[in-house]
Amino acid sequence: MTRSTDVLIVGGGIAGLTTALAAARRGLAVTVIDATRPGAASREAAGMLAPSVEGLSLDAKSVAVRARDLYPEFLADLCDRTGIPVPLDRNGILQLAETRVHWEELASQAALTALCLDDRDLARLEPALAGHPGAVLHRFDGAVDNVTLMRALDVAVEREQRIDRLQDTVVRVAFPRGMATVTTAGASRFEAPRMILATGAWAASLSGLPTRLPVRPLRGQLLRLDGLPIRHVTYACGGYLVPRGETLLVGATSEAVGFANETTHEGGNALRSIATRAIAALSEAKVIEHWAGLRPVTPDELPILGPDPDVPQLVYACGFSRNGILLAPWAASELGDMLAGERTDGSLALFSCQRFSI
Numbered sequence: 001m002t003r004s005t006d007v008l009i010v011g012g013g014i015a016g017l018t019t020a021l022a023a024a025r026r027g028l029a030v031t032v033i034d035a036t037r038p039g040a041a042s043r044e045a046a047g048m049l050a051p052s053v054e055g056l057s058l059d060a061k062s063v064a065v066r067a068r069d070l071y072p073e074f075l076a077d078l079c080d081r082t083g084i085p086v087p088l089d090r091n092g093i094l095q096l097a098e099t100r101v102h103w104e105e106l107a108s109q110a111a112l113t114a115l116c117l118d119d120r121d122l123a124r125l126e127p128a129l130a131g132h133p134g135a136v137l138h139r140f141d142g143a144v145d146n147v148t149l150m151r152a153l154d155v156a157v158e159r160e161q162r163i164d165r166l167q168d169t170v171v172r173v174a175f176p177r178g179m180a181t182v183t184t185a186g187a188s189r190f191e192a193p194r195m196i197l198a199t200g201a202w203a204a205s206l207s208g209l210p211t212r213l214p215v216r217p218l219r220g221q222l223l224r225l226d227g228l229p230i231r232h233v234t235y236a237c238g239g240y241l242v243p244r245g246e247t248l249l250v251g252a253t254s255e256a257v258g259f260a261n262e263t264t265h266e267g268g269n270a271l272r273s274i275a276t277r278a279i280a281a282l283s284e285a286k287v288i289e290h291w292a293g294l295r296p297v298t299p300d301e302l303p304i305l306g307p308d309p310d311v312p313q314l315v316y317a318c319g320f321s322r323n324g325i326l327l328a329p330w331a332a333s334e335l336g337d338m339l340a341g342e343r344t345d346g347s348l349a350l351f352s353c354q355r356f357s358i
């Protein structure tokens with residue numbers, strides 16, 4: 001038997017769940033099918049909301065700033081629905097200079113909203129970073145606790161009557177006569193006028209897609225160290241430090257090793273070295289956790305969003321690369337409007353798969 005719905009969503013990471021909620025809120029019946037694959041990125045990420053620090057093109061940066069600024073409202077709504085307050089840090093992100101010349105370079109490129117801190121300002125703000133020549137503070141950036149966020153999304157989806165969620169692996173999709181159909185490993189069949197592809201690093205590997213998507217896995221390892229020597233998310237020494245509760249996350253490696261999701265000694269050592277170069281005392285800090293996740297990366301490190309040009313019943317919400325926690329709630333809201341036939345602001349076009357001429 002084939003079951004029908006308004007919107008089928010393949011993948012239950014941040015992209016799939018936020019899009020499911022956005023579609024359901026606009027009155028659509030949604031089915032989410034998720035395989036819960038090891039290494040899926042949304043629960044493994046560092047949670048930074050860093051549009052000012054990530055090297056984005058001007059157009060993409062303006063969308064990313066909007067995505068960041070949507071977060072307080074998005075989390076307030078999620079808390080109303082679930083009772084789960086998701087920690088949001090909007091203290092700003094520090095970009096640490098390694099040398100005086102580097103500091104001058106960072107200061108000369110800083111946006112008007114950023115604050116340039118010399119060595120004394122920096123030591124006053126973050127005593128543990130004393131000794132570095134300075135930093136730029138990107139005042140409105142920050143981080144979200146993405147693990148709590150994913151837990152809240154799980155609860156919100158479970159409570160939403162218009163959403164059915166299934167634990168299964170989609171093995172094949174097809175697009176006959178203006179419809180989308182999916183078949184799962186558990187031999188279930190579904191059809192809908194729209195299907196959202198939100199399968200993260202696995203986006204290219206689903207059988208039946210009309211094109212081979214340029215999305216590949218890029219492994220990132222993270223450490224969680226005991227103690228909290230700083231209050232600000234800090235980009236430093238080729239990596240970053242992210243306060244999380246009473247601990248410090250240190251990230252991240254970037255390794256093209258396919259779908260291998262293990263941690264390695266080399267990765268752990270590289271992260272320890274980033275931490276220690278930023279704050280010498282971290283050489284002694286206890287490692288509480290060491291894990292890895294798979295970023296779904298495109299050639300320009302921007303997501304693929306919106307309908308396929310030849311098969312419009314297939315809608316992409318994938319390839320979020322290094323900024324999926326930041327961008328997914330914004331993308332979901334735009335896709336929700338599109339699915340419901342409401343006006344969008346046109347920004348989705350920036351992320352069309354046509355830019356790769358695939």
Ligand SMILES: Cc1cc2nc3c(=O)[nH]c(=O)nc-3n(C[C@H](O)[C@H](O)[C@H](O)COP(=O)(O)OP(=O)(O)OC[C@H]3O[C@@H](n4cnc5c(N)ncnc54)[C@H](O)[C@@H]3O)c2cc1C
Binds near residue numbers: 033043222296320325
């Ligand atoms: C180490 C690391 C640090 C990061 N730090 C940040 C950060 O600080 N800030 C930021 O914004 N982003 C960060 N990211 C990136 C961010 O995590 C991703 O861009 C985002 O989580 C992608 O979400 P997604 O829903 O597209 O994919 P995923 O979270 O990977 O979800 C995809 C889902 O699809 C399911 N799936 C796949 N194939 C099938 C199938 N055939 N059938 C059914 N289900 C299927 C998988 O099981 C999975 O649940 C980081 C990523 C990593 C790995």
